[in-house]
Amino acid sequence: MEITDLIQRFSDSKEKQEKAIFSTLFIAGNRLQTLFDSSIPQITLKQFMLLTMVKQADKELTFTQLGKLxxxxxxxxxxxxxxxxxxxxxxxxxxSKDGRAACIAPTDKMKLFFNEIFSEYEKKLSELFTVYDDQEIEQLYKLMMKMYDGIEHFEKSMNHEEI
Structure with missing residues (x-):
């Protein structure tokens, strides 16, 4: 069976499309993780995502804050x-505010990683999006950001059921 067969099989109803979207998120995540992990042996994709959050933060974040992100x-x-x-x-x-809470601070090695090693990989990463035109990128971005709303709604409904 090929992925194109699955795409065709799940394209004829909203219910099937929702299942396909959910499955695609999982499968795409796995495939991207495999590609990343084999391309950048210094760190895993999960480690990279943590470094990215540390890099983007305007202050040191606690483990709890980073977990939420x-x-x-x-x-x-x-x-x-x-x-x-x-x-x-x-x-x-x-x-400093709460001695029990641990924070993560970047080192010079992390800065070097983003300036040298990752900048080369970033060029390759752009190939992932060459199949989209500018309008499709904007639409995909909006839909993916809206997915966070759906996840929050799903979390609330799951938490409500536990009570």
Missing amino acids: LGCSRQNIKKLAEVLEKKGYVQINQQ
Whole structure:
């Protein structure tokens, strides 16, 4: 069976399309992770996503804050951060406001990674989007951002059921 067969099989109703979209998110994530992990051996895609959040933040973020941003637990962030600290990309510090909360700070090695190693990969990454015109990119961006609303709605409904 080919992916084109599945696309055709799931294209004839809204219910099937919703299932296909959900499956596609999972499959696309796995394929992108495999590509990234084999292309940049220094760090995994999950480690990279954590570094990206640290890089984009205007202040040190706690493990809990980073977990919310990345959609995972504080413990997952802690594990990723500890590996990245051993590799020299980040430094784990105690938050000044709350000594119990740990924060992640960038190191020079992380800055070097984004300036040198990742900048080369970024050129390759743009190939992922060459199949879209500018209008489609804008539309896809809007739809993907709207998906966060759907995820939040789904989380609330799942949390409500647990009560």
